[in-house]
Amino acid sequence: MPQLNVALIWHMHQPDYRDPVSGRILMPWTYLHAVKDYGEMLKTAREFPGARMTFNLVPTLVEQLERYATGEADDQWLEAARKDPRQMDTDERRFVLTQFFSVHGERHILPYPRYRQLAQKRGSTRLAASPEMFSDQELRDLQVWFLLAWSGHHLRREQAFIPYLLEKGENFSEQDKLQLLDLYDEEVAGVIELYRQMEQAGLIEISVTPYAHPILPLLCQTAIAREATPGIQLPGATFRHPEDARLQVRYGLDFIARRLGKRPRGMWPSEGAVSAEVLRILKEEGVLWAASDEGILAKSLDEGIDLGEALYAPSRFEELPLLFRDRELSDRIGFVYAHWEPERAAADLTGHLKNLARKHPGGVVALILDGENCWERYQDNGYPFLSALYSRLQQEPSLRMTTVSEAIASSPGRPLSRLAPGSWINSDFSIWIGHAEENTAWEWLERARRDTLGDQTPVDWEANNLPEKALHLLRAEGSDWFWWYGDDHSTEQADLFDRLFRRHLEAVYRADGQTVPQHLHSVIKPLHRKGLVHEPTALFTPVIDGRVNDYFEWLAAGAADLSAGGAMHASHRQFSMLLFGYDRKHLYLRLDPQEHLPSLIGACGYLEIRLAGQEDWIARLDPLQQTLTLQRPGEEAIAAEGEGACDHIVEMAIPLAPLKLATGKALNLSIHLLVDNEETARWPAEGPLTLQYRGEELDADEWYV
Structure with missing residues (x-):
């Protein structure tokens, strides 16, 4: 029987984080993913001869890797990591x-006592702790633990110094830190050459x-x-x-051809x-060839x-070969299996x-997904999963x-008479346009573009000799800035993404010899967004029946936003x-x-609410049986029972005493x-919520209502 062709495409992507006005790199994600993921993924693939796959590279990623490799990168995060805390203001x-x-x-953070201790001391919000509360040694330990978190499986195995630091755990020296950064610099510098060698x-x-991008x-x-x-809703000006x-x-x-052959x-x-x-x-x-998502194919097929x-x-x-990603199986790797x-x-x-x-x-299944961001959620940076997967395949x-x-070489492909417009997310463009x-x-x-290019046609320029204003314009057209505008995704660095977009536009004007318009100095994304968590305003006791009984029942409740995603877009909402x-x-949820x-x-599904305060607990809600039990992690014995109801809404009452x-x-x-005792989704995707318990304080507040 003919084999099913499994085409894995790992998409590697970072936008240009360099402020084109100051020349400083404002975010370190290209460097850190180069330490943890880019070479890591190649080394894992190399362990399985014959494990054929495709790596998709974004030129702005390769461009930044070159800057780090040559020492041209002026990264404010790496500067902060290198600096001796004794010399910090x-x-x-x-x-x-x-x-x-x-x-x-x-x-x-949680598995490592020192990192966890530092996180607890800082508190749940970014500004909860005063810098004066932390000693020089605590800050140095934090610098090293942040860096260690970005070491992948292969680097930990190849460099004995990293396991040594992990074992040491605290009281790191400046020499420890600088030696670790030297190892990282070497790893980053070799990534592009490794891609070139493996393709050759x-x-x-x-x-x-x-x-x-x-x-x-x-x-x-x-x-x-x-x-x-x-x-x-479309923009007022048509682009x-x-x-x-x-x-x-x-x-x-042209850029990739000059770098990689x-x-x-x-x-992609x-x-x-x-x-x-x-x-x-x-x-x-x-x-x-090109590729897109199965949702686009579904909308493009004839009846x-x-x-x-x-x-x-x-x-x-129109004679261009196409593959469409299997959404469910691709998303299982990206969002379920971690x-x-x-x-x-x-x-x-x-x-x-x-x-x-x-x-x-004899068919082809395309598994296409982000090749870098999901692994931080996996055990050992995804190596145990990937090695098991490649071996089984x-x-x-x-x-x-x-x-x-190879997959398209043996098939002429089914012709499509039309192609529906859209992206892999919801088969539309609403992530990048429509919000104010x-x-x-x-x-x-x-x-x-109108102010600086006028009637010029950029495509007439030589691709390997573009003027600076054209490069700045191309970078400003990247999708990443629009990804973080609106309400679909959230990041603590949203203000930096906003600044980078506006700085790229500033650079277009500067390169054209024009004065920068005043509006580019104003933020697009408001500086003060509402917080992720709003605390309750009073004690209250709802009826646990799975229904909205009246407006006032949950009026005093606190609220936490679970919908905003990060750098990856989860389809499960x-x-x-x-x-x-x-x-x-x-405690009511x-x-x-x-x-x-x-x-x-279905009958085999349930919700787990994992709680970590003075002690760790798991509340389990069975939606069909309408029961809620409380037990310790890893134990079968039920320590207490609460109430649970699942109808139009899901309501839970978890006993506070335990x-x-x-x-x-x-x-x-x-x-x-x-479902079937396997996790299929979690909220929030980026890690647990941190809530402040204010029981007695709220009790006192009631006297002033």
Whole structure:
């Protein structure tokens, strides 16, 4: 029987974090992911000869790696990491305390006593602790632990000094820290060459994304957003510049050719965002193949064509070969398997692929996802899962790991008569346009382009010799700035993303010899956003029946936003808000499902509420049985019973006495959805909420109502 071709595409992407006005790099994520992920993923693949796969690179990522490798990068975070705390002023100490807990707490802070101790001392908010409260040694330990959190499996195995520091745990010296940074510099400097070597050896295929990771269909015409989302609010000024989209493609291809070898390359358009006009540009610029999401394919098929049959075979649009990602299986890697036992997760994914192999022998399944951000949630940076997965895929006779070029070589592809516009997220463009902040950014982008380029046609410029103002414009057109505008995603560095977008526009004007317009000095994203958590205003006692009985029942409750995502976009948005509060006997929680929860998760599904205060507890809600039990992690015995109800809403009453909460102390809380005892989703995705228990204080407040 013909094998099912499994085409893995790992997408590696970072925007240009360098402030083009000051020249300083404002965020360190390119460097840190180079330490932890870029070389790491290649080294894991190299351990499995014949494990064919595709790595997709964004040129702005490669550009930044070059700056770090040559020592040209002026990174304010790395400067803060290198500096001796004894020589820091108050602002520098505050910067370290504010930023150096920017890791996944569950994987990289809680397991390590010293890092956890420092996090607890700082408090739950970024400004909770005064810099004067921390000694020089505490700040140095924080610097080292932040760096250690970014060491991946292979680096820890190859460099004995890293396990030594992990074992040492605290009281690090300046020499310890600087030696660790030297190791990191060496690792980062070798990443590009490792990509080049592995492709030249035929071990991997390298594909490319347009230069600055723009949403190409919106560059061609912002009005196309209404084809995907009728009625969406568009910017006041139309942005219609297909020549810019073409230049992003051409310059991106040329840039990678000069760095990694000139050859025909496939393309993962930024965020899988495509349209008919975009694919024509790709074909005309010599792109070998392109890929997008199955939602785009579903909207593009003629009536009567089965999506399953079409999804697991190559397609083509006007002779350009196309693959469409299997959304469920790709998202399982990105969002589901991180907290599964690695062998079990690898077996589950392989089982799904074997089922597809029986239904579609000789077909192709495309698994396309972020190749860097999800691993911080996995055990040992994802190595146990990936090694188990690659091993199983190679051992399974019905499956064949393949690059995309190999997968499409043996099939002419099913022709598509039309191509629906959209991206891999919701098959539309609403992440990047439609919100007032996003629309303002598009309007300012159009104005800057009009003011500085006039009637010039950028595509006429030589791709390998672009003027500075053109490069700044291309970088300003990147999708990342728009990703963080609006309410879809959140980050503590949102103000920096806003500043970088406006600075790139400033640089366009400066490079053209013009005065920078005053509006670019004003923020687009408000500086003071409402907090993630609002505390309760009074004690209250709701009726636990799964229904909204009256307006006042939960009026005094606190609220925590669960919907805003981070650098990765999770497709599972069952819960968007948690309401919480208490009386003298119970902690009350309320969740408003987007779908009827018992019907969604079936007879084998349940919710776990994991609570960490003075002690760790798990509250388990069975939506079908309408029961809630409280027990310690790892123990079967039920310590207490509460109340639970699941109807239009989910309501829980968790007994307070066993929790032993102290007034004014923190309670960490996370919500987990399990089906067949395997976690399928969690909220918040980026780590537990931190709530302040104010029981006695609220009791006193009632006297003043």
